[in-house]
Amino acid sequence: MSLFSIERRKVIVDHARETGRADVSELSKLLKVSAETVRRDLTSLEKSGLLRRVHGGAVPVERLGFESDLATRSTRMIEEKSRIAEATVKHLENAEAIYIDEGAIFQLLADRLYPESPTTVVTNSLAIAVSLAGRPNVEVISLGGRVRAKTLGAVDFWAIEMLETMVLDLAIIGANGISVRRGATVPDAAIAEVKAAAIKQSRRRILIADHSKVGADSFVRFAALDDFELFITDDGVSPEHADELRASGLELDLA
Template identity: 50%
Template sequence: MRAEERQHRILVLARQQGRVEVAVTAADFGVAQETVRRDLGELERRGLVRRTHGGAYPVESAGFETDLAQRVTRHVEAKRRIAAEAVRLLGEAETVFVDEGYTPQVLAALLPGDRPLTVVTASLSTAAAVADSTNITVLLLGGRVRTRTLATVGSWACAMLAGFVIDLAFLGANGISRELGLTTPDPVVADVKAKALEVSRRRIFLGHHSKFGVSSFCRFAEVGDFEAIVTDTGLSVVEAHRYALLGPQVLRV
């Protein structure tokens, strides 16, 4: 098998499974582990995967996006810590936008139920996470439901958001970089995120460190649009400081 073909098959496996392990892949392909490491190095150089200890996971792009089922199995403990820290920034907010994605979904389930709160979301999963709370009113944005993420998109969702003034938005992204801002693969998803950003008084980004330094197809925000960034300690202190110089407080948990 030529290196190009092997690398293509490794990338397909990474996208199907959410991650590939060096040892397992080497055994499956009948090659040395060092060969797989070189393949992963080349895929990382091309911006298709991100290396981790013992393996790699795919980087989302205009042509590829992980679905919700994969997101709920990757970096779960770190995402829970991020969500718990982000909830502490709620303050006196009475209306909150909660973005699509697994980390925002975890955050929604942690919102306090002992005070009146209105949650606006495009995510069916997030709406379901808080719908049974007595003191939380859930407003689900209308529009076309994306099967990959179970979130609504389109002109209806944006038109609904345009009629709101929201105290605080908790937003995620497929990638965040100091140079290119916050990005996502799909233009209609970017439209909803941008509108939520526009109508919210406060904005907080929450995301795993693997999102940092990554860019996708559609930009919807700049780093300086946010008052805070909440991530895990996988983002180095030095890199966190560089993001903080652009305006937001950066919290590593």
């Protein structure tokens, strides 16, 4: 591979990580190369585990060396995440004690949470705790611990110790990578431990994520797919991935 190819692919990865997406047409103009050259670069970067191909381009894969911050996530795939959040509300089934995970998609879920009966929401997300505080029929329990700057989520011993004292009706959990082979994965062991603790303490578990996470693998596994009763994603997931997930026994709701 030529030096120019190496430099070009570095620009592509940096652009994807900064903006949350690498579009073929945009990169073609930016790099002054053909769309076919960009597609070859994206294919190579996907094989290297740095990007994940989606329709019209690619998105960054979040592993040990890279994790996008909450601000970036809040601008990525908003329409898809909004549909997922709306679909998730329909599956709460009068749960009285709910764990809501950290992340942009969970903020959208919290924005739609207006229970008719008293509901306790446990979360490790400072942003979600603040947005739900004072909401009618909602009591918020914010987990303690070290707050991660990228996601404003609390992790480590204190968060896990609090979760271990609770009995939850439902945990709504996200992941950076979702695959039949490796299950649900995230880029940080501290995040994985909190998610695993919430799953352990919950009677029901729902996994939610946009389609760009399907088929991807991050660094640390925190759950098998059969730990969840349902996976809610958007209808952008490929038929091949959807069939593979269903064949594993996981129920899908495509929003």
